[in-house]
Amino acid sequence: MRRSLACLGSLTLASSKVYFSETFNEGWKDRWATSAWKESEGTAGKWVTTAGKWFSDEKEDIGLQTGEDSRFFGISASFDSFSNEGKDLYIQYQAKYEKDVECGGGYVKVGPKMSDPTTFGDPTPYNIMFGPDKCGSSKRTHLIFSYKGKNVLKKVDLPYKQDGEGTSHLYRVVVKPDNTVRVDIDDEKVYEGNMKEDWELLAPKEISDPSDKKPSDWVDDSMMDDPESKKPDDWVDEKRIVDTTAKKPDDWDDEEDGEWEAPMIDNPDYKGDWHVKRIANPAYKGLWEAKKIPN
Numbered sequence: 001m002r003r004s005l006a007c008l009g010s011l012t013l014a015s016s017k018v019y020f021s022e023t024f025n026e027g028w029k030d031r032w033a034t035s036a037w038k039e040s041e042g043t044a045g046k047w048v049t050t051a052g053k054w055f056s057d058e059k060e061d062i063g064l065q066t067g068e069d070s071r072f073f074g075i076s077a078s079f080d081s082f083s084n085e086g087k088d089l090y091i092q093y094q095a096k097y098e099k100d101v102e103c104g105g106g107y108v109k110v111g112p113k114m115s116d117p118t119t120f121g122d123p124t125p126y127n128i129m130f131g132p133d134k135c136g137s138s139k140r141t142h143l144i145f146s147y148k149g150k151n152v153l154k155k156v157d158l159p160y161k162q163d164g165e166g167t168s169h170l171y172r173v174v175v176k177p178d179n180t181v182r183v184d185i186d187d188e189k190v191y192e193g194n195m196k197e198d199w200e201l202l203a204p205k206e207i208s209d210p211s212d213k214k215p216s217d218w219v220d221d222s223m224m225d226d227p228e229s230k231k232p233d234d235w236v237d238e239k240r241i242v243d244t245t246a247k248k249p250d251d252w253d254d255e256e257d258g259e260w261e262a263p264m265i266d267n268p269d270y271k272g273d274w275h276v277k278r279i280a281n282p283a284y285k286g287l288w289e290a291k292k293i294p295n
Helices: none
Strands: 003-005 010-013 018-021 032-034 047-050 063-066 073-077 089-096 103-110 128-135 138-147 150-152 168-175 180-185 188-194 206-208 223-225 240-242 264-266 278-280 292-294
Touching: 089 103, 089 128, 128 168, 138 180
Parallel strands: 003 073, 003 103
Antiparallel strands: 010 018, 010 089, 032 073, 047 063, 089 168, 103 128, 128 138, 138 150, 168 180, 180 188, 206 292, 223 278, 240 264
16 A cells, blocks of 8 residues: 655755654654555554664664554654755655555645645645555555646656665655756665656647648558468368268167267368468658648
């Protein structure tokens, strides 16, 4: 099931101002609002704080944990509004999967203020979604940007680092003013590139001309049946034939056993299904594409 956090870990601009940080120490419940999005369906899970099975310092390593299996989880906390114009934005947090999940995500969503944080869930608008996600054989680290009301996934998935060892992983994404992005997991760079190239955020410069139509005589079949190819007169395509050597048993009683029929056997002369020979189509013009025009 889904595990979503509106904001967790730290949210920082390059000027070193920390807009949000959380260690889940005493009083954390006063800073967070648990989502009631799935309560009416009876599928909302309960959060607990714990250092987990493995830790160095139980008090210092405490964190937020999903306390039940096969449930939906969501929780959110607020921070002051800010602008990252002209500045680097850092989003960083730790996640640990102490056991494997069949379908779920441990990701962070950073977005606009909610009028009612208890409604936080999948439909809630956000600006950035970041973190591990898995469902069946599909697994990746998500980095999704919202642009003009559309949530845009990265064209190529980032690697998934939560496979079964039960250790903590440090996730960090840096968004820079020049629209470049860097992602580190456990202080190892897993991606660095440009938003314009690796997310389909902007409309293409050129589009297919809607008024351009494929000519009626355009041939886009590269191969054709050979008109000279004919099935040979002696071609045998009967796979099974009646066994002409079979004889009705002497003790066969037509009244009791029914009308006797000779058994079928494989045809020794069978040559398989016959197919007409295929040749290159001399009239082939290639795949037709509409001409491009400025968008």
